[in-house]
Amino acid sequence: MTTRPDLLESMKGAKRFDLKRSFWEPRSLRSLLLSIGAWIVALIASVPLISVLYMLIVRGGRRLNWEVLTELPPAGFEEGGGFGNAIVGTLVMVGIGGLISIPFGILAAIFLAELGPDSQIANAARFCAKTLTGLPSIIAGVFAYAILVLVTGTYSAPAGGMALALLMLPTVVLTAEEALKMVPQNMKNAAFGMGCTHSQVVSKIVFPTALPGILTGVMLAVARASGETAPLLFTALFSNFWLFENGRAELMAPTASLSVLIFNFSGMPYENQIELAWAASLVLVLLVLVFNSLSRIIGRSRI
Amino acid sequence: MKRFEQFSASDAISGPPSKADYWVDRSFRTVTHLCAWLILAIVIALLWQIGEKAIPAIRDYHLGFLTSAVWDANKDQFGILAEIWGTLYSSILGLIIGGFFGVVMAIFLTQDFLPPLLAAFFRTIVELLAAIPSVVYGLWGIFVVVPVLRPVANWLNETLGWIPLFSTTLSGPGLLPAALVLAIMILPTIAAVSQDALRLVPYRTKEAAYGLGTTRWEAILRVLLPTASAGIFGALVLGFGRALGETMAVAMLIGNSNQITLSLFSPANTLAALLALNFPEAGKVEVRALMYAALVLLLITLLVNMLGTALMHRTSKALGVKTR
Numbered sequence: 001m002t003t004r005p006d007l008l009e010s011m012k013g014a015k016r017f018d019l020k021r022s023f024w025e026p027r028s029l030r031s032l033l034l035s036i037g038a039w040i041v042a043l044i045a046s047v048p049l050i051s052v053l054y055m056l057i058v059r060g061g062r063r064l065n066w067e068v069l070t071e072l073p074p075a076g077f078e079e080g081g082g083f084g085n086a087i088v089g090t091l092v093m094v095g096i097g098g099l100i101s102i103p104f105g106i107l108a109a110i111f112l113a114e115l116g117p118d119s120q121i122a123n124a125a126r127f128c129a130k131t132l133t134g135l136p137s138i139i140a141g142v143f144a145y146a147i148l149v150l151v152t153g154t155y156s157a158p159a160g161g162m163a164l165a166l167l168m169l170p171t172v173v174l175t176a177e178e179a180l181k182m183v184p185q186n187m188k189n190a191a192f193g194m195g196c197t198h199s200q201v202v203s204k205i206v207f208p209t210a211l212p213g214i215l216t217g218v219m220l221a222v223a224r225a226s227g228e229t230a231p232l233l234f235t236a237l238f239s240n241f242w243l244f245e246n247g248r249a250e251l252m253a254p255t256a257s258l259s260v261l262i263f264n265f266s267g268m269p270y271e272n273q274i275e276l277a278w279a280a281s282l283v284l285v286l287l288v289l290v291f292n293s294l295s296r297i298i299g300r301s302r303i
Numbered sequence: 304m305k306r307f308e309q310f311s312a313s314d315a316i317s318g319p320p321s322k323a324d325y326w327v328d329r330s331f332r333t334v335t336h337l338c339a340w341l342i343l344a345i346v347i348a349l350l351w352q353i354g355e356k357a358i359p360a361i362r363d364y365h366l367g368f369l370t371s372a373v374w375d376a377n378k379d380q381f382g383i384l385a386e387i388w389g390t391l392y393s394s395i396l397g398l399i400i401g402g403f404f405g406v407v408m409a410i411f412l413t414q415d416f417l418p419p420l421l422a423a424f425f426r427t428i429v430e431l432l433a434a435i436p437s438v439v440y441g442l443w444g445i446f447v448v449v450p451v452l453r454p455v456a457n458w459l460n461e462t463l464g465w466i467p468l469f470s471t472t473l474s475g476p477g478l479l480p481a482a483l484v485l486a487i488m489i490l491p492t493i494a495a496v497s498q499d500a501l502r503l504v505p506y507r508t509k510e511a512a513y514g515l516g517t518t519r520w521e522a523i524l525r526v527l528l529p530t531a532s533a534g535i536f537g538a539l540v541l542g543f544g545r546a547l548g549e550t551m552a553v554a555m556l557i558g559n560s561n562q563i564t565l566s567l568f569s570p571a572n573t574l575a576a577l578l579a580l581n582f583p584e585a586g587k588v589e590v591r592a593l594m595y596a597a598l599v600l601l602l603i604t605l606l607v608n609m610l611g612t613a614l615m616h617r618t619s620k621a622l623g624v625k626t627r
Contacts, residue, residue, distance in 0.1 A: 021518070031518035038416065041407040046428045048487045052435055052443050059446075108342055111335035125342040127612070132346065134541065134608035135601075136548025137437075138575045139353070142597045145582070146352045166345070173342065194317040197324050199331035227436025230550035230575070234582040259438045259551075266442045266555060274446075281439045292434050 060282030063275045069283070073240050073261065079272055083280050085242045086256040089157065090287070092243060093236060093257060094226045096161025097168050102218055105172030109214075112173070113180035114202050126177075132170040140166040141231035149235055157243065157255040160236030164228060168221035175220065179213025180206055212298050219295030223288045229259035238264060258284045353598050360595035368595055374561050374577070376585070381592035383599065388563045389571035390600075393478055393553065394546035396567075397485030401546070402539050404486065405493025409535075410523055412494070413501045433491035440484050441555030448480045449473070449556070456568045473568035476558035482567075484552045489542040496541055500534025500618055501527060533621070537614035544607040548600065550575040574600040 021028055067082055074081030108129075112122050144163035149155055183206045191201045207214075237254040238261065244250075258280050265277035320328070360368070364381060371382025408429060412422060456473035463469045473479070504527055512522040528535070558570020559580050574596055582593055 019516075021516070027518050027521065031520040034520040035416065038407055038411045041404055042411050042425055045404050045408055045432075045490060046425070049428050049432050049435070051447055052439065055443055055447060056439070104338055104341065107335045108338035111332075111339040115332055115335055116339070121336070121339055121343070125339040128342050128346040130612045131605060131608050132342075134544045134548070134604060134611070135349075136550060136575055136604050138548070138550040138578050139349070139597060139601050139604075142578065142582075142594070143349050143352055146356050146594075147348075166349075169342070169345070195319050197320045197328035199328040200320075200324065202331075223434065227434075227438070229436070229438040230554075230579055233579055237583065259436060262438045262442055263551060263555065266438075266445060277442055281442055284436060285434075285439060288434055288436060289431075292430075 056278070056282045056285055059275070059278040060280075063279040064282060068276065068279050072242070073256070073265075073276070074272060075240075076268070076270060076273075081272070081276065083256070083258065083261050083276060083283075085239065086258045086261045086280065087283065088243050089236070089239070089256040090226055090258045090284075092251075093157050093160040093164060093232065093255065094222060096158055097164030097225050098218070098222060100162065100165035101168040101172055101221065105169050106176050106214060109173050109176035109180060110202055110207070113177045114206060115198065125173075129170045129173045132166070133174070135167070135170075136230075137167055137228050138230040138233075140164075141233060141235050144231065144235045152252065154252055155235060155237040155254040156252045157236055158251060160232045160255060160257065163231035163235045164225040167228060167231060168225050171221040171224065172217050175217025176210070176214045179210040179217065182213065183209045216295045216299040219291050219298065223291035223295065226291065227259060227284060227288045229257075229263055232257050232260050233263070236260070258287075350601070353594060353601060356591070356594040357598040360591040364592070364595065368592070369599070372561065372563055374581075376581075376589045379588050381589070381595075383574065383577070383596050385561045385563050386572050386574045386577050386596065387599070389478070389557065390547055390573040390575070390603075392571070393482045393485060393557065393573060394543055396478070396482035397489060397546045398539065398543050399486075400483065401486035401489040401542060402493055405490045405538070405542065406497050406535060408490065408494040409497035409501055409538075410527075413498050414519070414523060414527070429491050429494050432487060433495075437488065437549065437551040438555070440488060441552040444480050444484045444552060444556045445476075448483060449475060449477075452480055452483075460568065467565040468567050471564070471566040471569040474570075476556050476570055477568045478557060478564075478571050479567040481553045481557040481571075481573075484556055485546045485549055488549060488552060489545050492545055493538045493542040496538035496615065497531075497535045500531040500538065500615070503534065503619060504530045531618070533614055534618035537611050537618065540607060540611035540614060544604050544611055547607060548575055548604045550579050554579040574603075 023029075067080065069082060069087065070084040071080070071082035072085055073083055108125065112126055116122050140163045143166065144159050148159035148162055152159070187205050187209065188201050191205045196204070236257060239254040239256045241250075241256075243255055262277045262280050262284065265273040265280070268274065360381070364371075368382055369387065370384050371380070372385040373380045373382050374385075375381075408425070411417070412426060412429075416422075417425065453473050456469075456477075456479065459469045460472045508526060508530060509522060512526040517525070553573050554576035557572060557576055559572050559576060560570035561572055562569070564571060578593055578597055578600070581589065585593055
């Protein structure tokens with residue numbers, strides 16, 4: 001580098017640039033104030049969650065015991081009782097929902113990600129799945145009511161499961177598609193080079209590699225479905241009896257679920273029912289959190 | 304050279320697909336293709352089933368259904384104006400509160416305000432907020448939000464009762480508790496989608512702003528937010544869609560009262576809550592009217608969601624081209 005005396009000369013007269021910003025400058029103060037504001041907002045946003053968890057643990061935990069988990073719901077003025085049948089009902093209906101939506105959703109995702117990603121039907125299906133994520137859960141209930149309850153003439157566990165399946169489907173499809181797309185092209189090329197057909201590549205390479213990602217989505221869908229109430233209100237209704245009685249499953253009859261129990265009991269004037277509603281909420285939140293953390297653990301183990 | 308001749312063609316692992324492979328491939332492709340079609344078919348079936356079941360009610364009540372505020376199953380008079388009003392009012396209130404908190408939370412989580420551990424903590428809080436079931440929020444609203452709000456609301460009514468917003472007392476359930484819980488429930492959606500939009504802004508854009516000597520918030524407010532604005536707007540629209548369709552918490556908190564009111568503390572009703580509360584005990588004629596209401600709700604939410612999805616798509620496309 002050569003020195004430029006002319007340049008240096010011209011800089012002498014100029015004011016020196018100060019690259020430091022004073023702390024007391026209005027701009028800096030404003031920035032600081034806004035940062036403090038952001039902190040306050042974040043702290044306020046955490047209050048509801050902490051309050052919900054506190055109430056669940058204090059009011060729900062007080063009543064939670066073995067009796068509550070294994071007995072049938074009490075009638076209006078009765079003491080004691082529990083919600084064993086509702087736990088079974090929730091698990092059975094989420095199971096039915098999963099049995100319908102998971103295989104179907106994964107197959108559709110395989111088409112969207114691998115077999116025809118740019119086809120018109122793929123674009124349409126993707127758009128529909130995205131739109132379905134925003135479907136009000138009550139509408140899923142109305143739909144299941146229209147196609148199952150009206151046709152079979154009875155409220156039933158399959159109708160509830162069907163409504164849940166409709167809500168699980170978009171989550172399964174969209175997360176599975178993302179997971180399938182993450183599989184490196186090189187691995188697929190290697191398999192194609194060995195003479196695999198496209199479906200062999202999918203079943204032997206793409207699917208196993210993407211499995212953790214797919215399971216993450218599945219667990220999220222299951223978690224969401226187990227907390228749903230609105231789609232069950234008039235598809236499964238509620239029942240004060242066991243789903244499995246004398247070794248036989250009464251699937252085609254009104255079925256209890258934790259969430260509907262919470263809703264029903266929350267409006268009752270009896271202290272016993274309200275305590276049970278809190279205990280059921282605690283169980284339901286624990287159930288949802290278990291599936292949620294499963295999805296996180298599986299997601300983290302992804303390579 | 305000789306060594307390779309020991310292997311015959313049958314020893315090779317690789318080879319062209321056999322006829323069976325070919326047919327398996329064909330049928331597998333067809334099955335997945337059908338599944339993709341089925342997603343489309345479900346959306347069509349949804350619209351068609353609910354639309355068809357609503358036709359008798361549409362024939363009976365025409366568009367007057369949308370402009371009448373009477374819901375009386377005994378006289379077979381049905382109209383959903385009050386519910387439409389309540390749905391929009393509670394959702395907009397929820398959107399204003401939840402949108403503000405959600406967007407600030409997204410900025411807070413993406414713009415290096417926090418050490419990684421604390422950021423993970425706040426991220427978990429937002430995710431957990433989304434995990435709590437709606438019905439649990441409803442229960443919490445009844446036993447925590449309403450009792451906490453009641454003295455504040457009644458004080459506001461006493462001192463500022465001449466303002467229409469505060470013109471009634473909060474006797475129990477009402478619009479404000481419902482809107483507050485709605486805000487909490489849509490906050491995670493808005494925060495998550497806005498975070499994605501903010502992360503899409505190229506790092507260089509932000510660095511360029513800092514290089515010009517902006518403070519952190521000048522960079523955020525004048526560069527980052529405008530660049531990500533379409534995505535954030537999409538997040539707000541999606542949050543709004545969620546608020547419109549949210550059922551249980553609102554059904555438990557809004558008071559199920561068929562009236563059009565400006566007051567924040569008076570009970571009201573929403574479309575989703577109307578469906579949830581009236582469907583289980585409805586007679587034949589009322590079910591028809593409820594199907595009409597369901598169709599209206601479905602169309603409104605579909606429209607809002609499509610708008611939100613399209614907006615998000617456009618931002619990621621626009622910014623995606625720039626970054627590459």
